[in-house]
Amino acid sequence: MANTTASAEMLPTESSKQKQLKSLISKYGIYFAFIGLVIFMSAMHPAFLTVTNILNIIRQVTSIGLIALGVTIIIITRGIDLSSGSVLALVSVVAASLAQNPDWHAKMYPSLPALPVIVPILAALAIGSLCGAINGAFVAKTGIPPFIATLGMMIVARGAALIYSDGRPVSDLNDSYNFIGQGEIFGIPFPVILFIIMALISWILLNRTRFGKYAYSIGGNEQAAFVSGINVAKYKILVYTFGGFLAGMAGLVLSARISSGQPGLGNMFELDAIAAATIGGVSHAGGIGTIQGTVVGALIIGVLNNGLDLLNVSAYWQQIIKGSIIVAAVVFDMRKNARKN
Template identity: 70%
Template sequence: MIAKIMAATADGKAAPSQRYGRWMSKYAIYMVFIAMCIVMSILSPVFLTVANLLNVLTQMASIGLLALGVTIIIITRGIDLSSGSVLAVAAVVSASMAQSLDWGMRMYPNLPELPVIVPILAALAVGALCGYINGALIAYTGIPPFIATLGMMIIARGAALLYSDGRPVSSLIESYQWIGQGSVLGLPVPVLIFIVMAVVSYILLNYTRFGKYAYAIGGNETAAYVSGINVKKYKILVYTYAGVLAGIAALILAARINSGQPGLGVMYELDAIAAATVGGVSHAGGIGTIQGTIIGTMIMGVLQNGLDLLNVSAYWQQMVKGLVIVIAVIFDMKRHKKSA
């Protein structure tokens, strides 16, 4: 009888702590984001202005798109180090097809001014091709994702330099520039594109076979294969989708600066991985959400913007970013260990 009472008492004490732990695990990232916004608004009155907040969202749109793709890849227990370089090659290819006649005809005499849909499709096709190659290499050769995407990172960067002869491709048509500089109902087009693709990614991950199989592969690839899932096919699809998102990010970035440059996207892949990691995507596989990645992207954006407003050196900013990534991974490892 005494033993039963002690056990009931222990359960009663444990239950609230377990509920608190689950609550913190689910909502801690949102609390961190709110706390950061409050601190930054106190340190800099400019932070909470509409212009600055829209600037933060616009700046993070490209990285956010890469982070959406990386999220699904990490959920499958993979990694993508090539997204920044894929962005660069997609940017120079699409920009070369979006030349205005007054400048483009001098560089490409035989190329007429093309409708904006052509460079858009070119960027998406380049991104999808690079992603497909990544996925096929990983699925059919057994190469670790780290090595396969590292190789693609180097190849794609070289391809961007070769295609553009190491020079920026500038003077783009106005309809192309609108993708990065336009606005609809006061919201910048890059932000709207990011919102749309975040919704698409959320639906794919939560309400389709694609997403369910991605979680299954990341949770236990052998069990997923035994249960009849075509693991190779869905790995290829995951990396191809990430490549498409990199192509969209390329459109936004090239249009924003009115130039496709082979040096675009340097270190963007690490920022994307950081945003996903901070957002709670587990590198152990099978765990992660799109909404978490969105908050992670916003945290990285607020951090960078706040440090800029406080005139913190860019060198210190890199160190702070690295520290945030390490802390996020340590937290993820501890949380995964407790749940195991």
């Protein structure tokens, strides 16, 4: 009897420990996965954990990371954005055309003064924001599913990029513009600094403002949000506008990093950004997600891409691996939400 009683008393403790472990994995699993992936890639290739390679990974991930920040908030409102990569391409060719090298500009347009670097920057951010606002307006005002609305923008923006550039790269960019993608401040790449700043701004918007509170409410229950007095249409437009703004910034960073605006840039970037957000714990059911999770998700995508390249894994297999990880992340998210309910 004494042994039976002791066993019975131990059961709640064991159950409690299991719950704590599950809660820990649910909350911090993405960080454990990231650390495990870094350790694995380091063991598989000696060049992975070098300063040069780490900086290379961070540089490469900034454009996708910037898009992913915007996509995170969009998915939280139970939306999606498939147009980010095409918007990036459109922004890159327009901004590059306004950031030409002074010598080239003087030769082609002798009667016009060279434009200051602020002009292509503002143009890029304005175009990105406008594309996002159009996406948001279609989603909010017409009731078109976000998938269809942003798919249309994806095609239109890519076509506009091809028309504007005549299908050719726009090169000969001035040094001030190139600094956005290639410069360093105190040894830290400027794109990384920009990404960190935008991640902090996105975190503040999502966690410390009415904008973020309403985004979570809309994603959690749109009808309830509307009944409680939230202007759902307005905030949907703002959410997609912010996503477009970040896609425009990503276009600036990438075109400056490669010193060229190209109509083919950003192909499949929207899927990598969605993957980063999904891996980072953003729920496609809406109302759940964090900026810090997305940042780690973007780093996982960067480490995965870089590590698979170092291991000479075929690009075709890389697509399969990334696709499988996305599906696994969504399945995990669905099971986690089902347990909560």
